[in-house]
Structure formats: structure tokens, C-alpha cells
Amino acid sequence: MPILQLSEVSRSFGQGARRVDAVREVSLQVDRGEVVALEGPSGSGKTTLLALAGALLTPTAGEILVDGEDITKYGARARTRYRRDRVGFVFQGSNMVPFLTARENLLLVGDFGAIDRPALRRRADELLEQLDLAGVRDQVATSLSGGERQRVAIARALMRDPTLLLVDEPTASLNFELGARVVDALLSEVHLRDKACIMVTHDDRMAQRADRLVEILDGAIVSDRPLR
Amino acid sequence: MLALLEIRRRKLQFGFVTGVVALIAYLIIMVTGLGLGLYDAAGTALLNLNGDHLAYAANSNFSVIRSRLAEADVAEVRALPGAEAATPIGYVAAVIEYAPEETDTAAIIGVIPGSFAEPEVVEGRPLGGPDEILIDRSWARLAGTRVGDSLALPIGFQTRNFTVAGIVDQGYFFFQPAMYVDIDSWQELNFQGDPADRPAASLVLLQGRDLDGLRGENWRVVTKEDGFNNIEGVQAQQSTVDALRYMGLLIGAMVIGVFFYVITLQKVSLLGVLKAIGAPGSYLIVQGLLQVLIVCALGAVIAVGLALLTEATVLASDAIPINFTTGAMTTASISVVIAGVVGSLLSARQVASVDPIIAMQQQ
Structure with missing residues (x-):
């Protein structure tokens, strides 16, 4: 069974003449241990699709199953719990809490709900080590480099051991070499921990590192092909 | 964790507002003390009479x-x-x-x-x-x-x-x-x-x-407290002091409210990110209120210290009828904390209304 399955999902904004169909009847599935690169020009609906999969938006039509459960039927609290426990987000700008250290940014997710604190601390140290961040663990986020911040963001996304990683333009503000290192770290974690991942990008060189490439245009999938 | 760490790491910002709260609390404590002092000076000797x-x-x-x-x-x-x-x-x-x-x-x-x-x-x-x-x-x-x-x-x-x-x-x-x-x-x-x-x-x-209300041709009986309240100027004096105190609390609530509202507005995108990664709105509101409580409590403690210092130095001569009692200082301090919390409710509303989708929209 796929981890994520979107069936005929649509999402529009506005009404009447101002209606914009951001996503149109998209069907997509992502399996365990698979990284899907979602590529397309600006305004093609990539980010909206990611927001739908992360329950930040609800679709106007269609069904979104995560581990067989329809998340479109969730209420506000259930959506918060879903994002907390089953989804790991990595945003374009890393979006660290600026006044916290790298390690505190990771431990912060423990504040959001019941979790074994000692285990959380062990996991934070383990992720910092694996992502080559042990040396900067006690530095505040604002003093980290762009690459370090993005790796901290990946570590934070993995802290609660989610089944689904949703990654939005993780290398947009990085040069190619640094971006490639960040994406490789992400791929390694997904494969190692058997997660499912959608990575939005408009950088074809980064997209080529994924397991599958899905191209989207005007809210609809125009191609879906494996890369390995 | 988040509230305390932010205060610790943004000492200047929170130190500034704590200073402002302390000055407002000091003003309220002084006005409260002045009210009590004037009340005492107006006629404690009458209230202390051994009768009713x-x-x-x-x-x-x-x-x-x-x-x-x-x-x-x-x-x-x-x-x-x-x-x-x-x-x-x-x-x-x-x-x-x-x-x-x-x-x-x-x-x-x-x-x-x-x-x-x-x-x-x-x-x-x-x-x-x-x-x-x-x-x-x-x-x-x-x-x-x-x-x-x-x-x-x-x-x-x-x-x-x-x-x-x-x-x-x-x-x-x-x-x-x-x-x-x-x-x-x-x-x-x-x-x-x-x-x-x-x-x-x-x-x-x-x-x-x-005996209250009894009257004869040439006399009227009232309670000792009513007698005190009829001392010339007491009512007007206490009303003035009360008005000053309430104005102080109102200004305090507004200053604290505006400060935290501005801080909240500055953090809207961060709040969106935290909500997007699973932070419940209630958690973020509690963190904000915790900061308000800490800042107001610290401000009140500083104000009490300043008031005691004032009492020991400037007011030692009895020239100004100010009376600082533990009860009055406690009441004034609690009032400042409550005013701060009330003032910050607007920020709490702002936090609750932040849509996590903004985490995806700030690129």
C-alpha cells in the first residue's frame, strides 16, 4: 500500500470570474522509501499540492489517503495532530526559530505533544551527528550557514519519525554544490528510514537525484516517470 | 521552553518592556500608597476610636x-x-x-x-x-x-x-x-x-x-465609617486617587498589550511555521501568556523594590503622606499582572488566527 495516495484531487481559490484552479484532478501515489521530485514552473500548483498533502489546505474535490486514511475528513485538531505526528515539513527558507540553537530547534517539536523526552534528546543528537551538524548543535539558528540551516530543517522534519516528508524548494537559496549536499542528505534519510517524500523543485539538476520525477503544469500532472 | 528561551535570548527587547512595566507598576504602587496615606491622614484617629x-x-x-x-x-x-x-x-x-x-x-x-x-x-x-x-x-x-x-x-x-x-x-x-x-x-x-x-x-x-440612623431633635447617629467618609474632602480625595490608579492600570494594559501585539505581528510567519509543523494554537497562546506573566511579574517585583527604596529614602521624612502596606503592594502588583494579561488578549487572538499555510507562502 502506498503511503500517500491522491485521487482526482482539485483545489481552487476564489469564485466566479476570479476563480483560479491551482490543482486540477491530480492523482498521485508515493510509496515507502521513494522520493518523488515535483517539478514545474512558478504558479504551476506544486506548492498547493504539497500543502494539500500536508493538510495545510483542504481540497475542493478528491481524496487524499495517508496510510489508507482519508485526511480530507479531518477536523482542525486532527489536522494539527497529523502534521505533528505523521508529516515532516522542510520549507524553502528553512524557517528555523531564530533565537533557538540548532539542537533546541529540534527539541522544540517535543513541546507540541506527548513524547518521550529522553528518547527525543537522543534522537536529536543522533540526527545532528548523521547530518554532520554536531559541531554547530549549540549555535543559534541565525549564526548557521544556509546549508546548515537546511540540514537542521531536515533533521527537525525527521524528529518525530514521520511517514511522509514534504519538502518545498530546499535548495532555492543555496549554490549547486551546497544544494546537492542537502538533497543527498535528504535522500539518504528517506531511504535509510523508509519514508515517503515529495520534493518540490524547479531545479532540474536536483530533481534528477530523486527516484521519480513528476512534472506539473497549470495544476495538472503532465508527466510521471521513474529515474531509477 | 519557547517562551523562556525567547526572553533569555532577546534580553534587550524584553528588558525594555520589563522596564516600562516596572515604571507603570511603580506609578500604581505610589498612587496606591498615596491613596492609603491620604486616607490614613484624613482620619485614622477617628476610625481608631473604640466605638462603632x-x-x-x-x-x-x-x-x-x-x-x-x-x-x-x-x-x-x-x-x-x-x-x-x-x-x-x-x-x-x-x-x-x-x-x-x-x-x-x-x-x-x-x-x-x-x-x-x-x-x-x-x-x-x-x-x-x-x-x-x-x-x-x-x-x-x-x-x-x-x-x-x-x-x-x-x-x-x-x-x-x-x-x-x-x-x-x-x-x-x-x-x-x-x-x-x-x-x-x-x-x-x-x-x-x-x-x-x-x-x-x-x-x-x-x-x-x-444605632445607625437614629435621630433626635438636635442629633443624628451614623456608623463610625460613615462619619469617616463624611470628613471634608475624603470622598473626593479617594475618588481622585482611585481614578489615577485605574488610569495607570488602563495605560499599563494598553502599553503591555500594544508591545506584545507588535511582537506577535513580527512573529506571524514564525507562528505559521510552528503551526505547520504541528504546534497547537493553544501551545502558542500559552507561551505568549507565559511571557506576559513573566514580564509583568518581573516588572512588579522591580517596582516593589523601587517603592521600598523610595520609602526608605525620599519618604523617610513623613513629608508626603504615603503608606506602603504589604497588602497594597501585593494588590497593585497583581493588578498590573492582570492588566498585562488582559492587554495581551488581543495578541492571543492574533496567534489563534494565524493560518499555517503562510509557512508555504513566504518564499
Whole structure:
């Protein structure tokens, strides 16, 4: 069974003449241990699709199953719990809490709900080590480099051991070499921990590192092909 | 964790608002202390009288200054059913020269020596004769007068010497330290005409039940508290002080509210990210309120410290009637904290309304 399955999902904004169909009847599935690169020009609906999969938006039509459960039927609290426990987000700008250290940014997710604190601390140290961040663990986020911040963001996304990683333009503000290192770290974690991942990008060189490439245009999938 | 760490890491920002809160809390504590001090100075000596009701002259409009009761009126009041005990008291203000070229006014209260209107002495002994006087501790502190000293009180164009028999702790009356003399001496100090025409008392102090509202042709009975509230200027003075205090709290609530609202607006995108990664709105609101509580509590503690320092230095001379009590400081501090929390509710609403989708929209 796929981890994520979107069936005929649509999402529009506005009404009447101002209606914009951001996503149109998209069907997509992502399996365990698979990284899907979602590529397309600006305004093609990539980010909206990611927001739908992360329950930040609800679709106007269609069904979104995560581990067989329809998340479109969730209420506000259930959506918060879903994002907390089953989804790991990595945003374009890393979006660290600026006044916290790298390690505190990771431990912060423990504040959001019941979790074994000692285990959380062990996991934070383990992720910092694996992502080559042990040396900067006690530095505040604002003093980290762009690459370090993005790796901290990946570590934070993995802290609660989610089944689904949703990654939005993780290398947009990085040069190619640094971006490639960040994406490789992400791929390694997904494969190692058997997660499912959608990575939005408009950088074809980064997209080529994924397991599958899905191209989207005007809210609809125009191609879906494996890369390995 | 988030609230505390933000305060620790953004010391300048939170230090600034804590300083502002401390100044507002200090102002409120000072105004509260001034209110209490003025309240005490207005007439604690009256409130401290060992009785529960007072009879005034009917035409005095419950003014101690204007109230004059004849012997027959006093006798009528004494005979009231329900009056377990009654004793006349007199009041007159006197200017006393306590050192060469140094004068001050005192409230001279005439009592029958040994009656329940005579206050207990904290030093020396009770009144023993018509030429003795009991002085309040505040006068002793102000003028350096001690037991056994002599005080010259004016009678018409003359003065009469009274020996200080004891010191009492009754406080002020009409913003003047209270002093107690034999009621016959009070009559002499107050009225220089034919002794037969002199009023017998200003008021009658009563102990008993169900006396409030009783009236005769020439007298009216009210509770001691009502009598206090009718002291000239007390109501207006307390209303003014209360208005100042409430204005201070309102300004405090607004300043704290605006500060945290601005901080919240600055953090909207971060709040969106935190919500997107699973932070419940309630968690973020609690963190915000925790910061408000910490800042306000710290501000209040600093303000109490400043108030105590002010009391020990600037106010040590008794020149300003400010009274800092633990209760008043606690009430003022709690009020500031509550005002801060109320002021920050707008921020809480703002936090609740942040849509996590903005985490995806800020690229």
C-alpha cells in the first residue's frame, strides 16, 4: 500500500470570474522509501499540492489517503495532530526559530505533544551527528550557514519519525554544490528510514537525484516517470 | 521552553518592556500608597476610636468641625436604647509651637479621662489631670517631643502649658497628628465665653447595636465609617486617587498589550511555521501568556523594590503622606499582572488566527 495516495484531487481559490484552479484532478501515489521530485514552473500548483498533502489546505474535490486514511475528513485538531505526528515539513527558507540553537530547534517539536523526552534528546543528537551538524548543535539558528540551516530543517522534519516528508524548494537559496549536499542528505534519510517524500523543485539538476520525477503544469500532472 | 528561551535570548527587547512595566507598576504602587496615606491622614484617629457609632449635631451635616452638642443632647444620646456605652468627645485644631520659630497644627481631641474614648498609651501613662496631654507617635517623631515635655496650646490670645503624659498610636485627624486632652480642657481651648454657654461635646462616641440612623431633635447617629467618609474632602480625595490608579492600570494594559501585539505581528510567519509543523494554537497562546506573566511579574517585583527604596529614602521624612502596606503592594502588583494579561488578549487572538499555510507562502 502506498503511503500517500491522491485521487482526482482539485483545489481552487476564489469564485466566479476570479476563480483560479491551482490543482486540477491530480492523482498521485508515493510509496515507502521513494522520493518523488515535483517539478514545474512558478504558479504551476506544486506548492498547493504539497500543502494539500500536508493538510495545510483542504481540497475542493478528491481524496487524499495517508496510510489508507482519508485526511480530507479531518477536523482542525486532527489536522494539527497529523502534521505533528505523521508529516515532516522542510520549507524553502528553512524557517528555523531564530533565537533557538540548532539542537533546541529540534527539541522544540517535543513541546507540541506527548513524547518521550529522553528518547527525543537522543534522537536529536543522533540526527545532528548523521547530518554532520554536531559541531554547530549549540549555535543559534541565525549564526548557521544556509546549508546548515537546511540540514537542521531536515533533521527537525525527521524528529518525530514521520511517514511522509514534504519538502518545498530546499535548495532555492543555496549554490549547486551546497544544494546537492542537502538533497543527498535528504535522500539518504528517506531511504535509510523508509519514508515517503515529495520534493518540490524547479531545479532540474536536483530533481534528477530523486527516484521519480513528476512534472506539473497549470495544476495538472503532465508527466510521471521513474529515474531509477 | 519557547517562551523562556525567547526572553533569555532577546534580553534587550524584553528588558525594555520589563522596564516600562516596572515604571507603570511603580506609578500604581505610589498612587496606591498615596491613596492609603491620604486616607490614613484624613482620619485614622477617628476610625481608631473604640466605638462603632457617632452622634453628630443635626445641623452639622455630619461634619466634625461644625458639630456641637449641648449637655442635654449628650444626655439624650447616652440614654438611647441599644447604646451599651456612650461618651462625649470634642475636636479643635490648634497651632503648636514646638521649638522656636517651629510650629505645626495638631488635632486636639477632648475625652473624659478613663473613658473608652481615651486611647491606650504605647509609652508613658494615661491622662491624669486637666493639664496633661497624650500625643500621637507621628507628632513625637515630627517635633521630637517626649514624655514629660511641655507643649503650649493657644487659648484665645494666651497659651496654656500641657505636660505630655503619654504617647499613643492613633494616627491623624484632618491631616494633623491627634492629641488627647481632658474634655474640660478642650472646652477651654475651643470656647472662651461663659462656661455655661459652652457646648458639651463635638460628638458622642457610642458602643452598641442598631444605632445607625437614629435621630433626635438636635442629633443624628451614623456608623463610625460613615462619619469617616463624611470628613471634608475624603470622598473626593479617594475618588481622585482611585481614578489615577485605574488610569495607570488602563495605560499599563494598553502599553503591555500594544508591545506584545507588535511582537506577535513580527512573529506571524514564525507562528505559521510552528503551526505547520504541528504546534497547537493553544501551545502558542500559552507561551505568549507565559511571557506576559513573566514580564509583568518581573516588572512588579522591580517596582516593589523601587517603592521600598523610595520609602526608605525620599519618604523617610513623613513629608508626603504615603503608606506602603504589604497588602497594597501585593494588590497593585497583581493588578498590573492582570492588566498585562488582559492587554495581551488581543495578541492571543492574533496567534489563534494565524493560518499555517503562510509557512508555504513566504518564499
